[in-house]
Amino acid sequence: MGDSPKASGSRLPSPFSPPSEPRIRKRRGSSKSSGAYGSDESYSSRPKLGRYGGDHVSNWNTSQLESFGIFYDVKATELSELYKSALEKMYSWAVGNTAFLTKLLQIKEVLIESTKKCMHSLDVDEDFEMENLRLPGIIEETKKCMQTMAKIKEEMSLKFGSAASSDNLSRDLYSIWFTGISEYVQYYSDLIKELNSEGRGGVEGQFSQLLTFFSKIFLMNPTRGDASQKVQMTLNGIETTSVPDLRYRMQGDLSVGNIASLVTVSVGEVKTCLPVAYGEKTTTDFNITKWKFRNQSVERLLGQHGGELLVETKKSVIADTNLGIICVKTMIIFTHLDWEKGHLVCLKYGTKVDDKRSNIHYSKPYNFLVRKEREEILDTMFNLGLLCRVRSLLTYQE
Template sequence: MDDSSNSSDSSISSNSILSPCSSTSASELMRKRGRSSSSDDSYTFGVKCGRFAEDHVSEWDICKLESFGIFYDEKATELSELYESALKDLYLVLGIKDHATLWSKLLEIKEFLVESTKSCMHSLDVDEEFSEIDSMSRFVVVKETEKCLQAIAKIKEEMATKGSALSMDYLSWHIYGIWHTGILEYIEYYSDLVKELRSHGRCGMVGEFSQLLMFFSKIFLLNAMRGNALPKMQMMLDGVATTSVPDLRYRLQGECHSGFKSNSSLLTVTVGEVKRWSLSHEVKTTADFNIRNLKFTGQSVESLLGQHGGEVLVEWKKSALQDTNLGIICVKNTIIFTCLKLDREHLSNLAHGHSVENERSVIRYSKPYNFLVRKDREEIMNTMFHLGLLCRLGSLHWLLD
């Protein structure tokens, strides 16, 4: 990847979001969007007559994304700050005030599950410099998973015999059961994947890492679904039907506050088709981490960021939030949380083919987290469990005593 793509000669706003395409001419941006200029009569005629095929965001690169006025921030945001505003909005959408007793109980259960997850997954930890699951030893993994299963059995026995607060009501056992199933499925898939890769001496494929993240997220009660399990999402952008099929969606369960959208989703996940990559501990922990500086082979950073940006834009139509869509970029066993907040006027201009030259919507993001590394995993546990409980809130009313 050409490092020169990570620089820019000018600032485009008071928020200073830098773009490798910021010096690109307006006509070039129009060409990337499928037309040569805003007054191209042949383009307008083609759209009206339906002669243009639909656009799919999997073909986007970062320049195309930016031609629609959507930019990645200059540097990472702390995870707690990244989702802070969105979580407050979700409380309103899901009617947390109406279910204060239930939510208080769920937060109590969350503390128990956080500590239980730490205990169970301790044996699965890898070194902080570790980057690729492909290189793990199958023999070590067998021993690690055995220890993990023993820890789970011990927690289950303690809940049943010691009369802990969580063993006294049906709601707690219901949530515990979801967690227990999730962690067992994750351990089984994780162990089988490592043994499969090592036995055949090959790299993991994008579908395998989608599955790994799906099983990992089930530990945190998240309701994961493959993107192709539902009809593809579609949004009119500049007169062109633009479609999206993300790798995974995390969806809400049950009926919540009357203001939330039916079949709403909470997170949109894009998994990179990466063959090899490395990310040093120093790079990923710096406060100045810039997502454009990722380096790997098999897929360009520009195409991955363009695709994910397109997906969180198009999938916004199904977001549980009114003007925000949350997302995750997954590169093998590393995840980056993202958040796109859209201005309604910006979205309207895109849909109607109006100029967006002065529009700026920003995709904020976290630093990368390797969920096989204990420190990284423990940093994201609270957020993951919080999102998982919100996903299930609407289906849990009847379980509260």
């Protein structure tokens, strides 16, 4: 799934074959112990790093981030506005062929409706507590979901299974979507059964994996962060490193050499901490800096994620900005770092940033297990997926 659908011919191999059962992976070592400093050591006690530096953004907090002139908004932004610039970028790539863009948007609408049909049987109540991620009757509910997918698979096979079919774009995107949702349902049901049998809550690595499979439904190909994939940026003469939990990468020829696998659409950070008032309904008046967690500092979470958005900007497909996702168990917050002109130059060379200010915009939280909240983000998720793939999909215009 990491390659362009067209790279191996006009079809994906075995487009409707069932996926193999995914293996539940344990989380890598906690980032709290990474770098040369303990996780609770204050930034001011690191004189060797200077005022603007840090060896790894996992050590950052919001105070550190604000010393760079980067601030989180005081309230959430409407989701339709949050990624508007990213969508404009996607449209600009495809604007040379209006029919092609129209086709992409038509496919997106069909995939949204198909996703709704498949996911209904696995919904949880809006007041569902995520302490242990347990659901009664998960085997029966999974069967219902599989039956719905089987019907959709049959419909797709009848429509696009013919070798003579000329609609390669639709067939290949539906194939990627079908594989993604099948893997997600399998992993989700296996995870709940495992947690039920062991009588414990999930660990961070399992929720990272769950978000990985959920993202693949939307045509994305997320990769897990590790030390071999770290990104560095020089800040005030100090090499600062970022290794987010997930990277969502642009695929296809970007006409800038062979760097497509390094260019990010967004970065994701996953946590298992629970908000103090988990069941409290959130609106666009939601202020992320006021969020209260059990056994977790929101200042550390936001500082780390803001640092990732900053450092990974050098690999962002959108100039002078970066997109992100914060995931707390199964709650997603979309983020968007928006640069003021010249700010990044000041940070790289240690120039004073007193007159420079850039902002991190964000959405309210959405629980992707709850139908109403999940359906509110389907359009955004598919837009991100198309942004990831639009460069590789341009070959279908030829």
